[in-house]
Structure formats: C-alpha cells, structure tokens
C-alpha cells in the first residue's frame with residue numbers, strides 16, 4: 001500500500017492521535033484540570049477501538065503507550081503535590097475497562113469472521129451445485145435428442161410400429177422437458193441471468209395474452225393493466241408468465257376462466273395470473289415453489305409436469321429483486337408476480353421492441 005493510501009486508510013486513527021496528544025499536552029499544562037483531558041483520552045480510545053478492532057499486538061502497544069503517557073504525568077504531579085496520589089489508581093482502572101472492551105470486541109470479531117467464512121463456503125457450494133446442474137443437463141440433451149431421433153425412424157420404418165416406441169418417445173420428451181427446465185433453473189440462479197430493458201407494460205402483456213389465448217380454448221380475460229414502463233428482462237419475464245399461464249391452462253378446462261392483469265403500487269407492479277380451476281390444497285401452498293414439488297404428484301405427472309415451473313418463476317422474480325406469491329382458497333388460484341422498477345412514465349434504458357429475436361435461453 002502506498003503512503004497516501006495508508007494515511008487515507010488510517011485517517012480516523014491519525015485524528016485520534018492528534019486529539020490524544022492535544023489532551024496529553026493539556027494534562028501537562030493545566031494540572032488543576034488534569035483529570036478531564038485524562039478521561040477524554042481514555043474514553044476516546046475506547047470509542048475508537050469499538051470502530052476499529054486492531055490486532056492484539058497493536059492494541060497492547062497503544063494501551064501501553066496511553067497508560068504510560070497518562071500515568072507519568074499524574075505521577076509527576078503527585079510528586080509535585082498538585083495532584084492526589086489516589087488519582088494514580090485511575091490508570092490501571094481505565095486500562096482494565098479498556099481490556100474488558102477489547103475482550104468483547106475480539107469475541108464479536110471472531111463470530112463475524114466465522115459468519116463470513118460460513119457464508120462464503122455456502123456461496124461456493126451453491127455455485128458448484130448450480131454448475132453441476134448446468135453441466136449435467138447440458139450433457140443429457142444430446143443423447144436424448146439422438147435416442148428420440150432413432151425411435152422416430154423406427155416408427156416411420158414400420159407400418160405397424162409397436163406401441164412401446166410411442167411410450168419411449170413420450171418418456172424421452174419428458175426427460176427433455178426436465179433437462180430444459182433444469183438448464184433454465186441453473187441459468188436463472190446466476191447473477192448475469194437478467195439483462196434489463198425498458199418494457200412498455202401494456203403492449204407486452206397484451207402480446208403474452210394473445211399468444212396464450214390461441215393455445216387452449218378457455219374463457220380468456222385481459223384485465224386492467226396500468227400504462228407505464230417496467231425495467232425488467234423481457235425474455236425472463238415472459239418465461240415466468242409462460243410458466244404461470246401454462247399452469248393455469250393445465251389445471252382448467254374449456255369452461256374455466258383465466259385472467260391476466262396488473263396493478264401498480266408506487267414503484268412496484270403486481271402482475272396477476274388467476275384462474276377459477278380446482279385450486280391448490282392449503283397444505284401444499286407452502287411447498288409448491290420448491291423444486292420438484294407438486295400439489296398432486298400423480299395428476300401432475302399425467303400432464304407431464306415435473307414441478308420446476310414455479311421454482312423457475314421464483315428464481316426469475318428474485319433475479320429482479322421481486323417476489324411471487326400464491327393465493328388459493330378452496331376454488332381458483334391467483335399467482336402474483338410483484339416486481340420493482342415500474343414507472344408510469346417512459347424510461348431511459350434501451351426500449352424492448354416486443355420481438356423475442358435474441359438468443360434462446362435454453
């Protein structure tokens with residue numbers, strides 16, 4: 001570290017040294033008021049140490065210097081008769097108080113270091129886990145695609161292909177779906193997953209709504225959507241909304257209603273996907289955002305669900321510093337994706353043009 005860097009890093013200590021020397025000079029020059037600058041020195045040292053927990057060696061050196069400096073002046077004045085001998089006891093008393101403070105601060109420092117170490121270890125473990133998830137999913141993709149291709153060729157080559165081939169193709173599709181979901185989930189946990197743009201909320205949600213209303217016959221409704229700009233990653237936001245709308249379609253029939261709407265509250269916007277389907281049992285509400293969690297696993301499996309859609313939605317919400325919540329009381333379900341960064345005025349970031357022409361995420 002350069003000298004100026006060192007001086008800048010130690011400016012509080014240097015300021016204290018100046019303050020302590022001024023008080024020490026006052027002790028020398030005004031014996032009548034001596035105990036006041038004496039206490040100023042010790043109290044300021046204790047306060048300073050509370051902010052800067054020095055290494056033990058440096059701490060003991062400073063303590064020795066202060067005890068010696070103040071003790072010598074009082075001792076001298078006691079000999080001169082301008083100070084009571086009893087005042088000399090203040091020096092070991094103040095040193096003891098300071099040492100008690102050092103003991104507590106050191107214990108706190110050790111606890112803080114341990115917390116930081118555990119947090120770093122956990123972060124690296126999570127990172128390792130996500131990388132493994134990503135690599136395994138990636139490696140699985142190719143063999144699944146090749147096996148599927150061979151089975152399709154067998155199907156085409158035979159006039160009466162055995163039904164087992166269709167079952168095997170279905171299962172491979174399921175594996176491919178899981179792999180795609182896992183890959184997306186692994187990416188969604190990375191800090192660079194999101195690329196922020198200004199999204200004109202009304203046309204964006206209208207576009208998502210139009211695409212889905214053509215996928216399945218339902219009583220589709222586009223509710224109120226506030227005009228304004230949302231700072232978000234359009235690809236990720238669409239992925240999250242697709243997962244919520246896909247769930248709504250999966251758990252409803254043609255006679256049911258699915259509604260997409262949004263509501264602004266200050267700088268946040270709450271995007272809602274609600275349906276009047278069978279709802280989610282209360283005891284499952286807490287765990288449906290976990291990986292591989294399904295409220296009714298046998299029915300979800302029939303539909304090809306693996307229980308990763310909502311984990312992806314939550315990871316996307318988190319990457320936007322937002323949240324996703326669910327409400328379901330007996331009948332019907334409402335998922336609310338709450339995101340910050342909404343303004344009812346045009347934004348300043350590059351504007352998202354509504355076309356998903358960028359590189360595919362999966």
Ligand SMILES: Nc1ncnc2c1ncn2[C@@H]1O[C@H](COP(=O)(O)OP(=O)(O)OP(=O)(O)O)[C@@H](O)[C@H]1O
Nearest residue numbers: 247248251288294295296300305306307308309310
């Ligand atoms: N709109 C809904 N109505 C009723 N149940 C729902 C609804 N949305 C989600 N669920 C329940 O929550 C579970 C978890 O949903 P999630 O999207 O995470 O997984 P999935 O749909 O089973 O599989 P995936 O989305 O990975 O293909 C579902 O299995 C289902 O039981």
Ligand SMILES: [Mg+2]
Nearest residue numbers: 247305309310
């Ligand atoms: Mg789903």
